[in-house]
Amino acid sequence: MRTERWRSRALAASLALFSAAAAGCAAPSTTADVARIRKFSGVELPPSATSEAVDPEPAGDARKLRERPLTADSAVRIALLNNRELRAALKEVGVARGNLEQAGALPNPEIEVEVTPRQEGLDHTHLELAVEFDLTSALLAPLHVRAARSEHDAARYRSAGAVVELGYQVRAAFYAAQAAEQRLGVANRAVDALAAGRDAARALFEAGNVPELDLATQEAGYEQARVTAAQIELELLSARERLQRLLGLSGAETAWTLSGALPGAPEALATPPRAETRAIRASLELAELRSRLDAMAGRTGALRAGGWLPDISASVHAERELGGHDGELDDHPWLIGAGLRLSLPIFNRQQGAATAQAAEFDSLLERYHGRAVDIRSALREARNRLTSAHARARHYERVVLPARKRVLEQTLLQYNAMQVGVFELLSARREQLDAELAAVETLREFWTAKAAFDALLAGRRVEAAGAGAPAAMPGASGAPAGGGH
Numbered sequence: 001m002r003t004e005r006w007r008s009r010a011l012a013a014s015l016a017l018f019s020a021a022a023a024g025c026a027a028p029s030t031t032a033d034v035a036r037i038r039k040f041s042g043v044e045l046p047p048s049a050t051s052e053a054v055d056p057e058p059a060g061d062a063r064k065l066r067e068r069p070l071t072a073d074s075a076v077r078i079a080l081l082n083n084r085e086l087r088a089a090l091k092e093v094g095v096a097r098g099n100l101e102q103a104g105a106l107p108n109p110e111i112e113v114e115v116t117p118r119q120e121g122l123d124h125t126h127l128e129l130a131v132e133f134d135l136t137s138a139l140l141a142p143l144h145v146r147a148a149r150s151e152h153d154a155a156r157y158r159s160a161g162a163v164v165e166l167g168y169q170v171r172a173a174f175y176a177a178q179a180a181e182q183r184l185g186v187a188n189r190a191v192d193a194l195a196a197g198r199d200a201a202r203a204l205f206e207a208g209n210v211p212e213l214d215l216a217t218q219e220a221g222y223e224q225a226r227v228t229a230a231q232i233e234l235e236l237l238s239a240r241e242r243l244q245r246l247l248g249l250s251g252a253e254t255a256w257t258l259s260g261a262l263p264g265a266p267e268a269l270a271t272p273p274r275a276e277t278r279a280i281r282a283s284l285e286l287a288e289l290r291s292r293l294d295a296m297a298g299r300t301g302a303l304r305a306g307g308w309l310p311d312i313s314a315s316v317h318a319e320r321e322l323g324g325h326d327g328e329l330d331d332h333p334w335l336i337g338a339g340l341r342l343s344l345p346i347f348n349r350q351q352g353a354a355t356a357q358a359a360e361f362d363s364l365l366e367r368y369h370g371r372a373v374d375i376r377s378a379l380r381e382a383r384n385r386l387t388s389a390h391a392r393a394r395h396y397e398r399v400v401l402p403a404r405k406r407v408l409e410q411t412l413l414q415y416n417a418m419q420v421g422v423f424e425l426l427s428a429r430r431e432q433l434d435a436e437l438a439a440v441e442t443l444r445e446f447w448t449a450k451a452a453f454d455a456l457l458a459g460r461r462v463e464a465a466g467a468g469a470p471a472a473m474p475g476a477s478g479a480p481a482g483g484g485h
Contacts, residue, residue, distance in 0.1 A: 028097060028100075028152075030050050030052060030094065030097075031050050033090075033093045033094075033097060033156060033159075034049045034050050034090070036156050036160075037049075037090070037093070037156055037159050037160045037163065040156065040157060040160035040284060040287070040459070041160040041161075041163040041164050041284070041458070041459070042164075042458055042459075043080070043163050043164065043167065045080060045090075045163070046077075046080055046081050048081065049080075049087075049090055052091075052094075054087075069256075069257045069258060069259040069260070070174070070256050070257065070258055070259055071259045072170075072171050072174045072175070075170050075171075075174045075243065075246075075247060076166075076167050076170045076171065078247045078248075078249070079166055079167075079170045079246050079247050079248065080163070080166070080167075081248075082247055082248030082249060083166055083246060083247070083248045084248055085162070085166075086162055086163065086166050089158070089159045089162040090159055090162075092155065092159070093152075093155045093156060093159050095155070096148070096151050096152040096154070096155035096156075097152055097155075099148050099151065099152070100145065100148040100149055100151070100152045102148075103141070103144040103145045103147070103148035104141060104144075104145045104148075105141075106137070106138050106141060107133070107134040107137040107138065109131050109132065109133045110131070110132045110133075111129070111130070111131050111132075112128075112129070112130040112131075112132070113127075113128070113129055113130075114127075114128040114129075114130075115127055115128075116128075124321040124322060125321070125322040126319070126320075126321060126322075127319065127320050127321075127322055128317065128318070128319045129317070129318040129319075130315055130316070130317045130318075131315060131316045132313050132314070132315035132341075133313065133314050133315070134311075134312075134313050135312040135313060135314050136306070136309055136310070136311050136312050136313075139309065140302055140305060140306055140309070143298055143301050143302035143305060144298070144299075144302055146294075146298040146301075147294075147295045147296075147297075147298030147299045147302065148295070148298075150291045150292070150294035150295035150298060151291070151292070151295045153291040153294075154288045154289075154291035154292045154295065157284045157285075157287045157288035157291060158284075158288050160284050160459070161284040161285060161288070161459065161460045164284065164455055164458045164459055164460035165455065165460050165462055166246070167451075167455065167458075168451050168452060168454075168455040168460070168462045169246055169462075170243070170246050170247070171447075171448070171451040172448045172451055172452075172464075173239065173242045173243040173246055174243055174258075175262065175444050175447045175448050175451070176239040176242070176243075176444060176448075177236065177239035177240050177242075177243050177258060178258050178260075178261065178262050178444070179262055179440050179441060179443065179444035180232060180235045180236035180239045181236055181258055181261075182261045182262060182440045183232050183235075183236075183437055183440050183441070184229065184232045184233055184236050186433055186436045186437050186440065187225070187228060187229040187232045187433075187437070188229055189433060190225055190228075190229070190430060190433040190434075191222070191225045191226055191229050193426055193429045193430060193433065194218070194221055194222040194225045194426070194430070195222055196426065197218045197221070197222070197422070197423065197426040198218045198219050198221075198222040200218075200422045200423075200426075201214055201215045201217075201218035201219070201423075202215060204422075214423070218423070261440075262440065262443045262444060262447060263443075263447075264393075264397060264443070265389075265390050265393035265394055265397065265443060265446050266390075267394070269386070269387060269390040271383055271386070271387075271453075272457070275379055275383060275457065276376045276379050276380070278457055279375055279376070279378075279379040279456050279457055280372060280375060280376065282457060282458060282459040283371075283372075283375055283459050283460075283461070284459035284460055285371060285375070285459075285460070285461060286368065286371060286372060286375070287459075289364065289367065289368045289371060290368070292364060293361065293364055293365060293368065296357060296360060296361040296364065297361065299357055300354055300357040300358055300361060303350045303353050303354045303357055304350070304354050306350055307345060307348075307349030307350035307351065307354060308345055308349060309345070310342040310343055310344055310345060311342060311343040311345075312340065312341070312342045313340070313341045313342070314338070314339070314340055315338065315339040315340070315341070316336065316337075316338050316339075317336070317337045317338070317339060318334050318335065318336050318337075319334070319335045319337075320333070320334045320335065374461070375456070375461055378456060378461050379453075379456050382449065382452050382453045382456055382464060383453060385445075385449045385452075385453075385464060386446070386449040386450055386452075386453045389442060389445045389446035389449045390446055392442045392445075392446075393439070393442045393443050393445075393446045396435070396438065396439035396442055397439065400435050400438075400439065401432075401435055401436065401439055404428075404431060404432040404435045405432065407428050407431070407432070408425075408428045408429060408432050411424055411425050411428040412425060412428075448464060449464060452464035
């Protein structure tokens with residue numbers, strides 16, 4: 001009886017040990033995932049990011065933010081609250097979290113009950129119980145947990161990258177909408193200037209002071225300017241819709257306004273030292289690849305260990321005779337024994353699967369080194385684009401626009417002195433408006449390039465929006481060289 005109690009306690013202790021091991025492999029919670037994503041991305045995610053519910057309505061905090069004119073920062077906060085693609089990316093981390101939880105689950109014990117009923121000539125009913133447990137799967141579980149934990153980390157890095165990229169996309173779309181609105185104002189002023197030129201040409205033509213060619217040229221320039229203004233208006237509507245989709249707003253929530261014009265470029269542009277090294281260290285893409293490499297190494301180790309480890313199952317058997325001549329239980333004790341079943345890894349040692357995993361690891365490692373080269377190149381390209389856009393924006397602000405303003409002022413003085421005609425004055429005005437259009441577009445390019453550069457240093461390589469070609473306001477060519485005042 002003492003031996004039977006010892007065996008029973010040993011079996012209970014083994015099951016308790018396996019249960020404790022399974023509890024130690026429990027996957028983190030959603031809150032822990034979001035906390036890590038916040039740390040990786042450097043972005044404060046809203047509390048709703050920890051919610052596992054899918055709410056079709058926009059967040060209440062977003063409604064409060066859009067009631068005021070949007071800034072780039074408030075637009076990013078609204079997108080973090082409402083953007084459905086980001087919500088989906090955050091919830092996809094739960095897939096890896098579930099896989100981690102499943103990898104730590106121990107195999108279920110198999111219980112077999114066999115009853116041999118009392119037959120003729122026999123006085124007892126034979127009862128046999130057997131409990132079998134797969135030891136090999138339990139021994140390999142830590143290796144599977146290691147691989148699943150690395151995949152879970154990779155999913156966290158991937159979601160953090162989505163957070164940083166969304167911030168860039170929102171800022172780029174916001175600057176595009178802001179620039180389009182500003183350019184539309186310039187285009188409308190140009191249309192007004194060309195309308196004045198057209199009216200002046202009509203009056204001079206009726207007075208017989210200009211030929212019909214000059215009148216036709218001014219009228220064509222005015223009509224073409226109206227087309228250009230309509231095109232810029234469409235660009236503004238399209239830019240608002242692009243931003244709208246990123247903000248995740250619809251219906252009555254779309255009645256938001258922008259906070260004025262683009263700010264000017266700073267006087268000095270400061271880029272951090274050793275920016276390439278910082279971009280490599282901060283790269284969420286490389287961190288994700290490193291986690292995936294760790295996961296592959298863990299799976300390869302599990303395959304190789306499983307190939308050489310026999311398939312071992314341990315079992316405990318208990319037998320007892322039930323019943324007697326009088327139908328009462330007799331004094332037959334439980335007979336307890338143990339067994340071990342294993343398969344020898346002679347022919348199939350998972351050689352092919354391990355070779356495939358090793359080749360996949362090497363392939364991903366090559367991509368990792370190549371991606372590091374790409375990130376360094378992307379950082380240099382982003383820095384060059386930012387430096388160029390800053391220099392051009394400052395040049396427009398300090399040189400080109402003041403020069404065009406002086407040209408217009410001098411032309412106005414010449415016009416008042418009856419040295420030039422109204423067409424030269426209107427041409428100078430159009431050229432000033434063209435310079436304003438180009439300056440606005442250059443400012444948009446600068447702030448977009450800065451957002452892309454900052455995203456790289458925050459850990460995400462993005463495709464920077466290219467510079468758009470600002471539509472120049474068409475004007476009258478071949479204006480008469482004098483007279484017509």
